[in-house]
Amino acid sequence: MAESAAxxxxxxxxxxxxxxxxxxxxxxxxLRYASVLRTRGIGPGDRVALLLDNTPHFPMAYYAALALGATVVPVNVLLKAEEIAYVLGHSGAKMLLCGRSLLGEGEPAAHTSGATLLIVGGEETRADGRREVHYGDGGGAEDDDEAEDKDEDEAEPTEGVRAPSEVVVPGGVRGPSEVVAPGGVHGSSEVVAQEGVHDPSEELTPEDVHGPSLDALAAHACPLDEAPVPRAPDDTAVILYTSGTTGRPKGVMITHCNLIANIETTMVSPFDMRPDDVLLGCLPLFHTFGQICGMGTCFRAGATMVLTRRFTAEGALELMRAERCTVLMGVPTMYVALLEAAARQPDRPRLDRPRLDRPRLDRAYSGGSALPVRVLEEFEAAFGCPIYEGYGLTETSPCVAYNQKAWPRRPGTVGKPIRGVRAEIARADAEHRIELLPPGEVGEIVVRGHNVMAGYLDDPEATAAAIVDGWFRSGDLGVKDADGYLSVVDRKKDMIIRGGYNVYPREVEETLVHHPAVAHAAVIGLPDARHGQEICAVIVPRPHIARPDPALAEDIVRWTKQRIAAYKYPRRVEFVDSLPLGPSGKVLKRELLARFGDGRPGL
Structure with missing residues (x-):
């Protein structure tokens, strides 16, 4: 950030x-945020938690903490107070920077954990009747629709957020015109005055009923006037918490070396990020995909990020048109939604370049979970824009492998490892050692290189189980071909064993989504007295299917049986309106197992 600003x-x-x-x-x-944090006792090695939506406050707070040599702890904005308190307590966070609209969960969590609370953004009417204004957080009170969104399960990676109306540059307010700090990045911010625009610093006060306002304090602070605090390569830069699919979330320690190496490498390839690029930033910044792959590479390249607080397909299409976006990063559910929205818009934009002098979306990147080949092909046909699918994990900072421009794309694979990283296939049942397998054999994906985390915070046992002989064990099953392309078969724990046969849900899902009535599919293994596990397909029908019925379920079973081996096709089909998703877009299969694991026989 400092280099790009210079x-x-x-x-x-x-x-x-x-x-x-x-x-x-x-x-x-x-730098103004950093100045406030320093006066509040934040210094090298301290941990600062961020409970912030996708607003300009997030990068300002993120880089403020890093500039002081502190460690950033991003918190999933969908978590509830008890879950947030666990993250704060486990990480040892000294301070929580909480968006005003998230205080309902953040404030009690800070109180429980003992973390100092600073409020960011939002708006509130003070006890004395004066309105206290903080731009950029979408308002303190949610409307009914937003309130319902916040209470929903983890159904959308960017749920419960919306675009800001105005943004405070701490030290002043501005309207639509751009602001440049005269005299370089350390000078005072000059405000471009606009008629009728109110300066919130006249009413902002450092304290309110909930606690100190970071924006109010920053409005009167001088920017930090010294270089960012130097840190060693193996010092922890960020602690990212896993989704906790097997118990309590684990804190993944990402070092400065991890962070810089992954950003510097992926900025060049696969993301090919250039100064004239415009990235549509619809991924949540608290998640590693949006934060490191998106924000990190974009700002390192000196490019532009178009930030949206809540992803909607129609809104994304409009932003692509209005801001002439050139790069899109998303999870598979976003690409499906974009296809459905485009089908409803006869005037949808072709995103291939109509004129050489007119920027356009010329590449898209998918991660977070498997992208069905059908979706990739339909998106490229509809929009004229290639999708590059890749693979990564929180523990690998995050990128491991990607389809890249340097060699031919192979849909259905996640490409080749990024520079400086090795990804191989090892025997999945050899828990305490790494035995690499030859091309063509299915095994566990193992990774080594500059991207592998330092370990799990305060959990040496889990760290030792995950990092064996210098390799990180991903928990994912995969295969490499003779040309070095990596394919992800499935999560090791999601593999179904039916009657002694291994069934990989992703393979069945890839078949199911080609059925004309199927929009999304998730395959799970349910307990079965005869076969050990039985295969169940959970289906989201396409929009034109008004009422899915048993006849459609039988047709899907029959159709799938004709296309895959007899031990693989689903014997049971369940219809749902939507699949439960985590923040990275992965289907939360544990919730489907809890919902449908009732022992009922299949069709």
């Missing part, structure tokens, strides 16, 4: 609704 101070770094922040303004805001 190289391109007047270039637009961030677009949030009608607002634009230059690199100079964004970095100046981060």
């Amino acid at each position: 190289r391109r101070p007047g270039h637009t770094a961030l677009i949030a609704g009608p607002e634009r922040l230059t690199y100079a303004a964004l970095w100046n805001g981060a």
Whole structure:
């Protein structure tokens, strides 16, 4: 961020609704935040938690903490108070920076854990009747629709957020015009005054009923006037918490070396991020995909990120048109939604370049979970834009392998390992040693290189089980072909054993989504007295299917039976309106197992 602000101070770094922040303004805001955090006792090695939506406050807070040598602990905004308190307590977070709209869960969590609370953004009416304004957090009170969204399960990776109306550059307010800090990135931020625009610093007060306001304090603070605190390569930069599919979430320690090496490498390939690129930032910034692959590579390249607080397919299409986005990063459910929205819009944009002088979306990247080949092919046919599918994990900072421009794409694979990283296939049943397998054999994907985490925070036993002989055991089953392309077969724990045969759910799902009535499919193994496990397909029908019935279920079973081996096809079909998703877009199969694992026989 500091380097890009020095190289391109007047270039637009961030677009949030009608607002634009230059690199100079964004970095100046981060330095003002850093100045406040330092006066509140934050220094090298301290842990600062961020419970923030996708607003300009997130990068300002993120880089403010890093500039002080502190460790950032991003928190999933969908968590409830007890879950947040666990993350704060386990990480040893000294401070929580909480969006005002998230105080309902964040404030009690901070109280329980003993973390100092600073409030970011939002708006509130003070006890004395004066309205206290903080731009950029979408307002303190949610409307009914938003309140319902917040209470839903983890159904959308970017649930419960919406675009900001105005953005505060701490130290002043601005309208739609861009702000550049004169005299370089460490100078005071000059505000471009607009008639009728109110300066919130006149009413902002450092304290309110909930606690201190970071924006109010930053409005009167001088930017940090010294270089960012140097840190060693193996010092922890970020602690990212896993989704906790096998118990309590684990804190993944990502070092400065992990962070910088992954950003520097992937910026060049696969993401090919250039200064004139415009990235549609619809992934949650608290998650490693949006934070490191998106925000990190974009800002390192000096490019522009168009930030959206809540993903909707129609909104994304409109942003692509309006902001002439060139890069899209998303999870498979987003690509499915974009296809469905495009089908409803006869005037949908072709995203291939109609004129050489007009920027357009010329590449898209998918991660987080498996992208069905059908979706990839339909998206490329509809939009004229290639999708590059890749693979990564929180523990690998995150990128491991990607389809890249340097060699032919192979749909259905996740490409080849990124530079400086090895990804191989090892025997999955050899728990305490690594035995590599030859090409063509299915086994556990193991990874080594600059991207592998330092370990799990305060969990040496889990770290020792995950990192064996210098290799990180992913828990994913995969296969490499003779040309070095990696394919992810499935999660090791999701594999179904039916009558002694191994069944990989992803293979069955890939078949199911080609059925004309199927929009999404998730395959799970349910307990079965005769076969050990029975195969169940959980189906989201396509929009034109008004009422799925037993006849459709039977047709899906019959159709699938004709296309895959007899031991693989589903004997039971269940219909749902939507699949439960985690923040990375992965289907939460544990919830499907809990819902449908009732012992009923199949069809």
